[in-house]
Amino acid sequence: MRLSILGCYSATPRAMTNTTAQVLEINNNMFLIDCGEGTQVHLRKHKIKFNRIKRIFISHLHGDHFFGLVGLISTFRLLTREADLHVYGPKGIKEIVTLQMKLADSWTNYNLYFHELSSKESELIFEDDTVEVHTIPLKHRIYTNGYLFKEKPHERKIISHAAEEANINVAYYRKLKQGFDVKNEDGVLIDHTLVTTPGKKPQSYAFCSDTVYKEDIIPIIKNVDVLYHESTFLDQHVHLTERTKHATAKQAATIAKKANAGTLLLGHYSTRYGSIKPFKDEAKLVFDNVELCEDGKTFDF
């Protein structure tokens, strides 16, 4: 699981700070999460192949999270993309994009699917053989979802010499990998744990931005391996969180602790702060395993 931070600051893009966009590689999927203005340029800088992005997840319709979307869709068209593209985001996102296509008289030559969200409950919105994506309803000034990306359980691994010694026909190996006991060539039932080892532990990533401190999300993200939780402010500005519907580093860490997360990633920093180091210091008082997102940084988990 690899996470590339294209942008992790709030409000407006600046010369040295980008607004929110991340690319999550999980198994064979490459998901783009949010798409602030300039994302297509940052994708190029990261040398991420445009054609590998098949699904884009937009948290909410504030500009710092999606103003780069229409440009990216348009560039895909100019580059004569053929692969389907799926966009998940709040109701209204389709109208925004298609209105601009209509007025530009420029329709995509690839299939573009919008999956508009409006539920206030967590939903399974995508799955394939290896991964599931669920929404995480957040509380912000407008309708907002985080996203939970979960690997499905990996298959168990055959211990070849043990399976051979147990005289199991290879036709049953698939069943064994899936965790079933099978009969051997002599008709004896073989405990699968004797001839297989557990598969790699499935990983999970939760993206939670933008939101106030909201304990309701804890059951959804419980035991997540990596949690990105917005921390627009430091605790000294906690009084601003109610009006702006954002969170502090301390609040992000409290969610991470209560959800028993593996690693907490902080981001969506207000540009009012001269340094982002205090965000980590503040969070570590509550939760130990904290990392700071930075534009251009890549995490391998």
Add this chain to the structure above:
Amino acid sequence: MRLSILGCYSATPRAMTNTTAQVLEINNNMFLIDCGEGTQVHLRKHKIKFNRIKRIFISHLHGDHFFGLVGLISTFRLLTREADLHVYGPKGIKEIVTLQMKLADSWTNYNLYFHELSSKESELIFEDDTVEVHTIPLKHRIYTNGYLFKEKPHERKIISHAAEEANINVAYYRKLKQGFDVKNEDGVLIDHTLVTTPGKKPQSYAFCSDTVYKEDIIPIIKNVDVLYHESTFLDQHVHLTERTKHATAKQAATIAKKANAGTLLLGHYSTRYGSIKPFKDEAKLVFDNVELCEDGKTFDF
């Protein structure tokens, strides 16, 4: 008259090339012309004060000319702008911006005026005491206007000692500056040319992008001091101009020559070319005074 090139490449923003945006300073006005994605960041890099931009002129609704507009308007709001903002552009531009504001539940705290254009004839769309702005109807794949920015005639300058010697009351100096003959204290009519010198020659700038080669624009831009004319292609690719509705460097130079322009600026280069130098070489075969736009370059005229 100062022109700052924020971006001058066609199609899509890339790591090293920006799409179209220019800032024209003419007298006390600062006009933004087109607004490709990322323009707000490039304005910051140029250290152009956001509050000085009161009027934005959008040529057409292809993304490389306006995808940065909604972000700029939104950033002005976040920076608690108070000054009015006027946006001139094709019909539909208001709907694109206001739809996104509505879905973000984020309305500007400053006055935002849209001036939607749909005429196919040149129109006077703005004037104040010192400058006029006219549309230049262009021919592209969708409805497109260039813009002609013209200083109004500057007032004549009083030759102080001559006016005193001619015994003219200072109350009449304003009339003299405006080019009228006036009576002196002895009742004698004084020829204004004897006591004034001509004002500074008014300057003009024409922005023509995107367009095919279109001789109809020549009467509108006749004798313009500086002409920006798109040159997406070199002559070797002239066969692409008909389908794409763009022009070559040679065609841009031909328009400059026929319009008796002072200086020709080339831009809107296709990114297919490794170097932009051949654009200048090609244009100079037809018209002598050619300059190449480059991202980040500033011209003083």
